Each structure stands twice: as structure tokens, then as C-alpha cells.
Amino acid sequence: xxxxxxxDILAAARRDQYGVGAFNTNDMEITQAxxxxxxxxRSPVLIALSEGGLKYGGAELPKxxxxxxxxxxxxxxxxxxxxxxxxSCLRAIRLGFTSVMIDxxxxxxxxxxRETARVVEAAHAVGVTVEAEIGRLGGVEEHVVVxxxxxxxxxxxxxxRFMEASGADYLxxxxxxxxxxxxxxxxxxxxxxxxxxxxxxxxxxxVMHGASGVPEDLVRRLNAAGxxxxxxxxxxxxxxxxxxxxxxxKINTDTDLRLAFTTxxxxxxxxxxxxxxxxxxxxxxRDEMRAVVEARMDVFGSTGRADGWTAG
Ligand code: G3H
Ligand code: 13P
Ligand code: ZN
Numbered sequence: 214x215x216x217x218x219x220x221d222i223l224a225a226a227r228r229d230q231y232g233v234g235a236f237n238t239n240d241m242e243i244t245q246a247x248x249x250x251x252x253x254x255r256s257p258v259l260i261a262l263s264e265g266g267l268k269y270g271g272a273e274l275p276k277x278x279x280x281x282x283x284x285x286x287x288x289x290x291x292x293x294x295x296x297x298x299x300x301s302c303l304r305a306i307r308l309g310f311t312s313v314m315i316d317x318x319x320x321x322x323x324x325x326x327r328e329t330a331r332v333v334e335a336a337h338a339v340g341v342t343v344e345a346e347i348g349r350l351g352g353v354e355e356h357v358v359v360x361x362x363x364x365x366x367x368x369x370x371x372x373x374r375f376m377e378a379s380g381a382d383y384l385x386x387x388x389x390x391x392x393x394x395x396x397x398x399x400x401x402x403x404x405x406x407x408x409x410x411x412x413x414x415x416x417x418x419x420v421m422h423g424a425s426g427v428p429e430d431l432v433r434r435l436n437a438a439g440x441x442x443x444x445x446x447x448x449x450x451x452x453x454x455x456x457x458x459x460x461x462x463k464i465n466t467d468t469d470l471r472l473a474f475t476t477x478x479x480x481x482x483x484x485x486x487x488x489x490x491x492x493x494x495x496x497x498x499r500d501e502m503r504a505v506v507e508a509r510m511d512v513f514g515s516t517g518r519a520d521g522w523t524a525g
Pocket of ligand 2: 237294295391392393394421422423424425426465466467468469
């Protein structure tokens with residue numbers, strides 16, 4: 214089973230109407246949490262590394278991630294998250310990634326098409342598949358939450374034109390989500406009609422960035438253990454479930470893992486100030502992240518899908 218192109222996983226998910234998580238990793242423990250959860254839940258999964266993650270993890274991290282993906286008993290794709298350039302995507306492809314995102318969503322449409330098409334040509338030549346983005350999320354992309362501002366949400370006609378011209382395999386859409394732990398006040402607005410409109414024009418798997426749920430319980434525990442996270446809010450599980458029925462197939466989650474990790478580390482150190490064995494600190498954090506990944510897989514509907522799985 215093991216390491217497969219991203220499109221094989223995501224096209225199967227769109228075909229059978231379930232979502233697959235793309236979980237960001239930055240170290241061994243996070244990667245183990247993701248792979249162990251996927252194997253326990255019998256779920257396909259994408260392991261995502263950002264350019265920041267690659268810088269942090271050095272030469273060893275991608276080797277470890279790809280090795281674990283190869284050994285896994287479920288389908289796994291190793292994905293470059295928010296690749297900023299052709300060179301960055303090519304580097305990931307050379308490292309053995311099976312999926313890359315080229316994110317030129319801040320450029321004019323013609324530049325985005327041209328740069329995406331360049332990456333598609335290089336990636337497809339070696340069996341790697343490509344995510345592109347149209348529209349702009351809030352959070353890390355804009356530094357403000359701009360979820361309800363129509364001008365930056367993905368325009369369905371532009372999405373259709375873009376996918377035909379670029380040849381990308383899956384498309385990240387701006388539909389009201391934003392990166393990070395502060396996605397707006399109250400329940401963030403998700404433009405479901407927009408997802409349905411885009412999906413009615415495109416057979417491609419659609420991608421939801423900024424999809425973390427920011428669970429209230431984790432935030433409460435984090436703050437009770439000395440954290441100071443204010444105004445936290447995430448995407449409601451029902452919005453994710455509905456989005457999956459509407460065409461979202463790839464669901465990006467990073468913040469929830471960061472919250473789980475930090476909450477558990479804070480709790481362990483608070484509860485036992487004499488503790489200084491890294492394994493006794495990072496082990497519980499890994500278990501907490503694994504539980505988060507497993508819960509997300511149930512919400513996405515990917516649990517059990519690895520058994521009898523066929524590429525889409
Ligand atoms: O969308 C961004 C991901 O959460 C990765 O964040 O660039 O800080 O690794 P990063
Ligand atoms: P969150 O910040 O909601 O986890 O989103 C992560 C993401 O979109 C990575 O590309
Ligand atoms: Zn993202």
C-alpha cells in the first residue's frame with residue numbers, strides 16, 4: 214500500500230464522497246502520531262510538510278517521513294504544503310514527495326496559471342500530483358480574517374478557467390476558512406453555496422485549508438495549564454461534514470495538532486515539575502496528537518476507507 218500520489222487518494226475520496234486529512238508534521242513525534250492514527254483507523258492520509266517544516270527538520274525529516282509512509286499499511290501521500298515557487302516544488306519532488314502544492318494565489322490569474330502549469334509539467338513527468346489555489350484565505354495569507362469579504366473568496370468561473378488552463382489535479386478554495394487558532398468571532402462563516410457551485414463545474418477534488426476545529430476542551434486545558442490563548446475559534450465539525458458532501462476531499466489540519474502538543478507538554482510539566490526525561494514529555498504529547506488525528510478521521514469519513522481501497 215504505502216506511498217502513493219496525492220491524486221490517487223484524493224480522487225478516490227471525491228469519487229466516494231469522504232474527506233482525507235492532510236496533517237502537517239515538523240518532527241518525528243508528529244509524524245508517528247499521524248501514521249499510527251491512520252493505521253489504527255484504517256484511513257488514507259496525507260502527511261504535509263511546509264517550507265518552514267522542511268527548514269526546521271533539515272535533511273533528515275523528509276527522509277524519515279517518506280520512510281514511514283513507505284512502511285505504512287494504509288495509503289499515504291507525502292505533500293509539500295504552500296510551495297512558494299517552482300524551485301521549492303522541484304526540491305520536494307527530488308526528495309521523493311508524491312504531492313506538491315504551488316501556491317501563487319496572491320499573483321494575478323495569468324501568473325498563477327503559468328507558474329502552476331510549469332509545476333504540473335515537471336511533477337506529472339515523474340508521477341507526482343499537484344495542488345493549486347485560487348482566491349485568498351485569511352490568517353497567514355492576509356494577516357487578518359477576511360472570511361466574509363467576497364472579493365477574496367474563490368470565484369467559481371475563475372476556478373473553472375484556472376483548472377482547465379493549469380492542468381492542476383486538486384484545487385484549494387477560499388470559502389471562509391483561515392489559518393491558525395483565531396478564525397473569527399463565534400462560528401466562522403463557511404460559504405457552502407460557493408463550494409457547491411465550484412464542485413458542480415469541476416470534477417477535481419477540492420481542498421479546505423484552515424480547517425482546524427480548535428476544540429474548546431483543548432483550549433480550556435491549554436489555558437488551565439498556563440497557556441494564554443485568547444479568542445480561539447475553529448471550523449465547526451458540521452461545516453466540515455457538509456463540505457465533504459459538497460466536494461471537499463482534502464482537509465488541512467495543523468493548528469489542532471499544535472494545540473494538542475502544547476497542551477499536553479504544559480500539563481505534564483505542570484503536574485510533575487521534577488520531570489526532565491524528554492520521552493516522558495513528548496510521549497504523552499504524541500498520544501494527544503494521535504487522538505486528535507483519529508477524531509478528525511471519524512469526522513472526515515475516512516475511517517475504514519483504507520480496506521479495499523482503490524486509487525481514484
Ligand atoms: O498553512 C500553514 C501551515 O499551518 C504550516 O505552517 O508555515 O508555520 O509551517 P508553517
Ligand atoms: P489550520 O491552521 O486550520 O490547521 O490549517 C492548516 C492548513 O491549512 C495548512 O495548509
Ligand atoms: Zn494552508
